[in-house]
Structures are given as structure tokens and as C-alpha cells.
Amino acid sequence: KSLSSVTIDSLRASLEKQEDFIVFSLIERARYPYNSFAYDPSFLGNQNCSFVELFFRETEAMEAKFGRYQNPEELPFFPDYTQPPLAPPHRFQNILHPPAASVNVSRRIWDMYFNDLLPLFTKKADDGNYQQTVASDLICLQALSRRIHSGRFVAEIKFRDSPQNYIPAIQAKDSETLMKLLTFTSVEEAVVKRVFKKAEIFGQNVNLGKNYVKESESKYKVEPSVAAKLYQEWVIPFTKQVEVGYLLRRLI
Numbered sequence: 021k022s023l024s025s026v027t028i029d030s031l032r033a034s035l036e037k038q039e040d041f042i043v044f045s046l047i048e049r050a051r052y053p054y055n056s057f058a059y060d061p062s063f064l065g066n067q068n069c070s071f072v073e074l075f076f077r078e079t080e081a082m083e084a085k086f087g088r089y090q091n092p093e094e095l096p097f098f099p100d101y102t103q104p105p106l107a108p109p110h111r112f113q114n115i116l117h118p119p120a121a122s123v124n125v126s127r128r129i130w131d132m133y134f135n136d137l138l139p140l141f142t143k144k145a146d147d148g149n150y151q152q153t154v155a156s157d158l159i160c161l162q163a164l165s166r167r168i169h170s171g172r173f174v175a176e177i178k179f180r181d182s183p184q185n186y187i188p189a190i191q192a193k194d195s196e197t198l199m200k201l202l203t204f205t206s207v208e209e210a211v212v213k214r215v216f217k218k219a220e221i222f223g224q225n226v227n228l229g230k231n232y233v234k235e236s237e238s239k240y241k242v243e244p245s246v247a248a249k250l251y252q253e254w255v256i257p258f259t260k261q262v263e264v265g266y267l268l269r270r271l272i
């Protein structure tokens with residue numbers, strides 16, 4: 021890919037594809053109940069960290085060795101525990117402005133996912149599948165982080181497309197004006213509607229009618245309204261915060 025091949029349309033197309041994976045990841049996580057022991061800091065006794073956090077640190081360390089974070093689109097939740105890659109690096113194209121690329125909302129994504137989102141689409145119960153549960157959490161969180169931190173690329177392209185619009189607000193450190201400049205309400209509305217529809221289509225329970233064994237009472241594996249709320253209340257606002265944070269550092 022050459023520099024000029026990245027456009028606002030190509031980025032929006034990438035965000036749209038990422039929606040599929042995010043919806044499927046939620047559906048996969050919804051197969052397990054909440055499983056609170058996985059999040060209880062006392063569950064592992066003297067490790068003084070939760071089962072889920074330890075699983076993330078160790079998996080990210082292993083994935084880092086195999087090069088996952090060589091790709092500038094991927095960010096670990098626990099960078100202090102990652103390890104250098106084993107293989108010689110591929111030269112990824114990186115269009116980001118280096119001082120701005122470090123904008124990071126991983127902590128907020130983590131807190132939102134565990135405190136706000138999980139209780140909305142998992143049953144309050146425990147089935148002992150703690151490894152499978154946190155492995156599904158990892159998939160969800162990696163997908164959400166990638167999507168939200170894509171805001172860096174979106175901001176870079178918006179800046180390149182019209183630097184004259186952004187430069188005065190960046191120089192004035194005016195976050196509010198930057199937020200207005202980068203917001204496209206009709207795009208956001210379409211995203212939320214599409215995610216609702218994807219959750220309806222991808223997550224419908226399939227029943228064959230009264231002559232067959234009834235497989236499920238509920239209509240959807242994940243309520244479409246929860247997927248839409250995830251985007252409306254968290255994914256889109258966090259993406260925009262990443263965009264603002266990136267732009268504020270774009271002239272450093």
C-alpha cells in the first residue's frame with residue numbers, strides 16, 4: 021500500500037469490516053455466563069492480579085514474540101509485559117505522526133468492557149469455563165481496541181485532507197472545535213443502525229418450528245440493542261477522543 025492509498029473511504033470501509041468481527045466476538049463471549057471468579061483479584065491467591073489480567077499479560081507476551089504488535093494497528097493492554105519479536109520485522113507502512121501515535125485509551129476500554137458492557141449481555145452465573153471466558157474477553161477487547169485506536173489513522177487522514185481547517189484549533193489546543201470538525205453525524209447514525217442490524221442477522225437463534233426440538237427461547241444471542249449501545253455510547257465516543265488526542269499532538 022502506498023501512502024496515498026489510504027483515504028477516508030478506505031478507512032471507513034475497514035471500520036465497517038471490523039464491525040462484523042466485533043459482533044461475532046460478542047456472540048462468542050455470550051456463550052459463557054459472566055463467570056465472576058475470572059475477574060476476582062483474590063481468585064489466584066498470592067498472584068495479586070486477577071485471572072483475566074494474568075491471562076492477558078501472558079497471551080500478549082506470547083503474541084508479541086510472534087510479531088503481533090509489529091503492526092501499528094495493534095496495541096497491547098499490558099505493554100510492560102510484552103517481549104521483543106522473534107522474527108525479523110516486516111516493514112509495515114506507518115502513516116501516523118510518531119508523537120501523536122502514542123495516544124492511548126486502553127485503560128478506558130478495559131474499564132468500560134468489564135464494568136459496563138459484560139453485565140449487559142452475559143447471564144449472572146458460573147460454569148467454571150474461566151479459560152474460555154477470558155480467551156473470549158481477549159478477542160473482544162483486542163477487536164474493540166483496534167477499532168477505537170483506528171481513530172488515529174482517521175484523524176491523520178482528516179488532517180492531511182484539510183490541514184488549514186485543523187491547524188488553528190490544534191495551535192489553540194481547542195478540543196471542542198476539533199471535536200466539531202471531525203464529527204460526521206450522519207456517518208455515526210449509519211454505523212449504529214448497521215451494527216444493530218448485524219447483531220440481528222448474525223446473532224439470531226435458528227429454530228425449525230414446533231415439530232422439531234426447541235433449541236432456544238430467546239430470539240438473539242446478543243440483544244441488538246446492546247450491540248448498538250456499545251457503539252453509540254462507547255465505541256464511537258472513544259474513537260473520537262482518540263482522534264482529538266491525536267490531533268492535539270499532530271504539530272509536535
Ligand SMILES: C=C(O[C@@H]1C=C(C(=O)O)C=C[C@H]1O)C(=O)O
Pocket residue numbers: 032171174202203204205207208211255256257259260
Ligand atoms: C471515524 C470517523 O470519525 C467520527 C467517528 C465515527 C465513528 O467512530 O464511527 C464516525 C463519524 C465521525 O463522527 C469517521 O469520520 O469515519
